[in-house]
Amino acid sequence: MMDKTWKLMFFFSEFFRDMYTFIRHNGYSPLASRNKKLFYKILIETHTVEKGLSLKEPKPLFGKDKINGIIHMLNEYDRTYSSLPLEMALGAFQGYLDLHRTLGLSDDFLFYLDAYVEHLKRDGTSGNGGTKRAAPWLGNGGLDAKAFLESRSSCRMFQPGKLDSRLLTSLVELAQSAPSQCNRQSSRVHVYQDRAVIAQLLELQGGSRGFAHSVDNLFVVTSEVTAWGGAGQRNQLYVDGALFSMGLLLACHANGLGACPLNLAILNTVEKKICSVGGIEASERLIMMIAVGKPLESHFRAARSPRRLTAEILQLHGG
Ligand SMILES: Cc1cc2nc3c(=O)[nH]c(=O)nc-3n(C[C@H](O)[C@H](O)[C@H](O)COP(=O)(O)O)c2cc1C
Structure with missing residues (x-):
């Protein structure tokens, strides 16, 4: 009984320690590296622009404040840590400008963004963001991928x-x-x-x-x-x-x-x-x-690790 009580006590000390680590190092902590925080924040914010661009019908001039915020952070960011935030932002901004060109829209904000894009390019940044074409896996009717996962x-x-x-x-x-x-x-x-x-x-x-x-x-x-x-x-x-x-x-x-x-x-x-x-x-x-x-043998002995019946873990909700 004493042993179990002692083990339960560990939850308090461990959760406390986890909390300390999170508070000390998380992205809101004043003690965490400022540039690292900017790195993640720019990636996260720029991704929301990419997501907007990947929608079926993006809203014209969406996310102006967000983009201004990203530009502000980019100006503060030291690229020696990683150039990805600049590349990603450039790609996203180019995608944003392309979208509005296709829509035939003109706006002061787009002129401003275009000038910023040129500034990034002059600094030697190449675009690596925005959108791309993606497709579900079809190779051999999906069988290759299924066999691969199961093996x-x-x-x-x-x-x-x-x-x-x-x-x-x-x-x-x-x-x-x-x-x-x-x-x-x-x-x-x-x-x-x-x-x-x-x-x-x-x-x-x-x-x-x-x-x-x-x-x-x-x-x-x-x-x-x-x-x-x-x-x-x-x-x-x-x-x-x-x-x-x-x-x-x-x-x-x-x-x-x-x-x-x-x-x-x-x-x-x-x-x-x-x-x-x-x-x-x-x-x-x-x-x-x-x-x-490398496995010891091409067909190595492995624990069988049988899986539960799918019906035991799958709950179909709805209609
Ligand atoms: C998070 C995690 C931790 C694991 N830890 C161990 C471990 O410490 N020692 C070990 O031999 N196998 C470990 N395994 C392997 C599992 O036993 C194994 O994945 C499970 O039985 C399913 O078998 P499979 O990987 O062959 O499909 C771990 C697996 C996961 C996902």
Whole structure:
């Protein structure tokens, strides 16, 4: 009984610690890096312009105040952190101007925006935003994609050897196709290939006993707290981080690699130790680890992990 009471007490200290981390590093905190906050804020706000442009019938001159706000933030932003906000804004503004040209509309605001676009271009920025054409996956009637999704299994036996850094980069690049809230892309990936460091990290993780010794490549997926602001968003970094992690698992699968997600259901003290061993900043929260490598055999033995009946988890509402 005492043991359970003690365990329940942990909720208070852990939630308190979570609250401190969120308040200290979130996008509203005066203690968080100003430029990083601007980075995320510009991405988020610019995305709302992109979204407006992607509607079937965008409203003429929509979002003028928003665009003025973005321009104001761009003028304050230091692009050495990342040029994406400028590229994204340029693309969105160009899309906005194109739309109004097609509509045959003229307005002082459009002249002003056009001048700002020219200013960005003169500064060497190239557009990378606005809209694009997208389509549902149809390859082989969708069968390829279905078979691909169904064939992934967690791998717990790896060939020894470090994966090439170009391959690792391409895996992360593929994972970046995951959706994220307002396209803010708060997820980050840390890769470890040093056996001693991996051993320490996996010891702290605790769920890879029995195969930790065969892990020569380890991802730690994190999410940057500064990308999130306000109490309503307190859990969203885990949503985006999990989607990104799934993308990374599928990217491994698509490249003939085996991968195993590894939980980070840990106390804050352990999270801190992992960050210290892994050189991860205090403004990042840990999402999960992923062990990755070439599978020991092309058809490796995997836990069956049977799924529940779909009818048990699917509730069809309505008509
Ligand atoms: C967030 C998360 C954490 C996991 N943690 C572990 C872990 O610590 N150790 C492990 O061996 N497997 C871990 N797994 C793998 C699950 O056991 C596995 O995904 C599940 O049984 C379904 O099997 P499948 O991945 O082969 O489809 C984890 C999976 C997820 C999604």
